[in-house]
Amino acid sequence: MDVIPYFFCLQAKRMHRTISDWGIYPLFVYISLPILFVAASVALFQRTLHAPWIYVGVAGVVLLQWCDVARQRFLQQLFGRQAYFCLRFLENTVTILPFAFFLFYEGAVWFAWGALVLAVLAVFVRTGNSGPRVLRTPFSREPFEFAIGFRASIFWVLLVYLLLVIAIYVNNENLSAATIVLMVLICASYYGRSEPLFYAWIYPLGPHAFLKLKIKTALKQVSLLVFPMAVATMIYFSDNWLAILLVLVVGCGYLVLAVLAKYAAFPGSVNLPQGMVMALSLVLPPLLLVTIPYFYRRAENNILRIL
């Protein structure tokens, strides 16, 4: 069974390397993450009575990170049956423990036990098994981020549409505007990972033309998802059409930023400082006027080496 301690040591090493790749000191994360976790938990429990439900929900989403079918197949190939289940149980328990401890501390005992049961049940959950069935999308004619991103995020897309329906039903215009932002964020996540170099290399274009094509495609395709939402929102909350329009413009700006940030870091991934700049641009939209040209210049210089 000494393979299991080795496996966890290896995961710790990988995590350490990943944090270093983000461009920050791992020690900083190891110290600040527990503090942030406790602060966020306290804030959540102070704000709402439904906090235990939300908390267990968040814990469940975190557990899903280990449920990817490819990862599970890999582990099953590597380990025997007993070691595999032991390992899956341990990693789920380790993940859920901070949540469970805090729930115990808050006196939500049943929720704490519920979270631990969730950890056991998640051992048998598999996600990301696309199987042989292909999900048809309206994006297949254009390459390629939206077609594959849409398939990967179909659950979230449907959830956002459902939220919009609820927002209209309960007459909450803020929530409906938030769903538009959420949809744009989902679409922006399609540009969160770089494709292999080859997929950019095949274009016989200069950096400007390449980036223009990518941005044009992104805006064209996001409109397919967001336009019906915007129209519905403007019809039901016609007094605030200008605010909705503003949300749309900012959303498009943010999507452009996501495309440019991807190619500024290409073929690597957006690092933490860049990610923070992006997050700041979302919170303070006027910043987009600075960050879009900044990332454009970086993307143009970076992609020049490949094109």
Next chain:
Amino acid sequence: MNVQVRQLTKSFGVNPVLAGIDLDFVGGHVYGIVGQNGAGKTTLFNCLAGLEAHGGTVTTEGGRLKDRLGFLQTEPFMLSRMTGREYLRLCCKARGVPDGDLDARNVFDLPLDRYAQQYSTGMKKKLALQAILLQPNDVFILDEPYNGVDIHSALLITEIIHRLRASGKVILISSHIFSTLKDTCDVIHVLDSGKMAKTVEKADFNRLEQAMTDFAVGNKLDALPLG
């Protein structure tokens, strides 16, 4: 369509991988590149394609090589949740080629509406080859085109190479199966430790094969009880 490579060098850190490669490629010819694992074949191809920064020059008549190059990589990477049809469309659109009627041009009978990532190794290879054949390329780099493909497809690939040569294209192939090189190549370059060790014309292919067999086998098998 001619390609000239002069003093091409490439290092990874302090380790030189390619050391001053000089090559000339002329339209209507098929060139084989052979060498042991790690000899630098794939790095050479990546440098020619412009996927790796390198020293030296790669000169092509009438513009950049990369814009008229069809590059079949050793292990074509297929993104998850992308169908074969979408991959072909991507490669067509990238080069401004019409992407209609893909079924009629699906010479390898691939299941284009399935996710390409779920294809077998050989099917991925055939999809990537199909994609570069749809583009108007003048130069083809085929890195291990026969890897994992079935016997019928291998025969089809050989015929495709013959037809590309007949239409005046430049074709570079690497393969670990000597018979496929004998069937298709006009010249074979032997790459050894990052240097061009030998250039062999068609008339001498048998002698090269014998020399390679002698080197590869030698008396290594005497240690095994193979009878």
